[in-house]
Amino acid sequence: MPHISRRDLIVSAAALCANPAFAQSPSWETIVERARTLDQCHAIAVHYDGVAVVSEQFRGPALGRLVPIKSVSKTIVAALTGAAIDRGEIPSMQARLAEVAPNLIPRGADPRVGTITVENLVTMQAGLERTSGANYGGWVSSNDWVANALSRPFVAEPGARMLYSTGSFHVLGAVLSEVSGDTLLGLARQRLGRPLGIEIPAWTRDPQGRYLGGNEMALSLPGMVRFGEMYRQGGMWEGTQVLSRTWVAQSLRPVTRSPFSGLAYGYGWFLGRSGGTEYGLARGYGGQIICIAPDLKLTVAITSDPTRPARSAGYFGDLKALIEGAILPVARQDRT
Secondary structure, eight states, X not given: OOOOOHHHHHHHHHHHHHSTTTOOOHHHHHHHHHHHTOTTEEEEEEEETTEXXXXXXXXSSOTTXXXXXXXXXXXXXXXXXXXXXXXXXXXXXXXXXHXXXXXXXXXXXXXXXXXXXXXXHHTTOOOBOOSSGGGHHHHHTSSOHHHHHHTSOBSSOTTSSOOOOHHHHHHHHHHHHHHHSSOHHHHHXXXXXXXXXXXXXXXXXOTTSOBOTXXXXXXXXXXXXXXXXXXXXXXXXXXXXXXXXXXXXXXXXXXXXXXXXXXXXXXXXXXXXXXXXXXXXXXXXXXXXXXXXXXXXXXXXXXXXXXXXXXXXXXXXXXXXXXXXXXXXXXXXXXX
């Protein structure tokens, strides 16, 4: 066995400290090891007070690769709604569909369709039969996704309760295109991608050429972190006010509640509370996650196998337990 001098040990220790992958405190390393045991989990990044304390890939694409974020796309579209509000393209969240985008309302639609507000769409309280779940395949097989979503029967009054539906966000994306004169892709790249310095590739379009609102977008794990950090900092990123502080604050206020997870829901964000800490959660099929806890100066991004379900009683429950039972406590401990 070769002799190891004291100098060799000092140099080795310095090298370890210089490498962020090894410089994690034991508490953050515990988070890494716990996430590693979740076989659906591909990668995790945690930023605490603006510093990367965890950045680990266990399986799947490399950390910098673009990956499907599934319904985290809804939170992206919600952010673009805030950008439209900030610019005055949409007068208020109470603006009705008949006011902002009357051309989207199909002939013969229920008169209540015109009364659906922008807030109803971004909180998925339109009242129309869902296009998600068992209805998703039939919806995306239709020849006009907007008309199909708006022609469905009402199962609740607008604003009455949350009905998780990608169709609501697709209609919202179409509204954003109508009021801005740009595609959803163009808006995403100009109003989020450019100021955040992240790549947003083109994604699925409907038969009319509209980009799908609420699903199928892709970001890298670092891109997910930047988006979360921007919200965590009140809409600010590196000196640029990407979204107004007012919009961010409104987004993180409960408006309705998910009947599946039990979490409250604001403007594109699920909202939870654990150990006295409030957090916002963007959630996509398979276990794609962006979590922010502004009071703890914390942002978490997780990518997972996009082909396997992540139910509240299954893998998503595991991720929620990781966040509430491990990550938030470690951040609270480090804060003190």
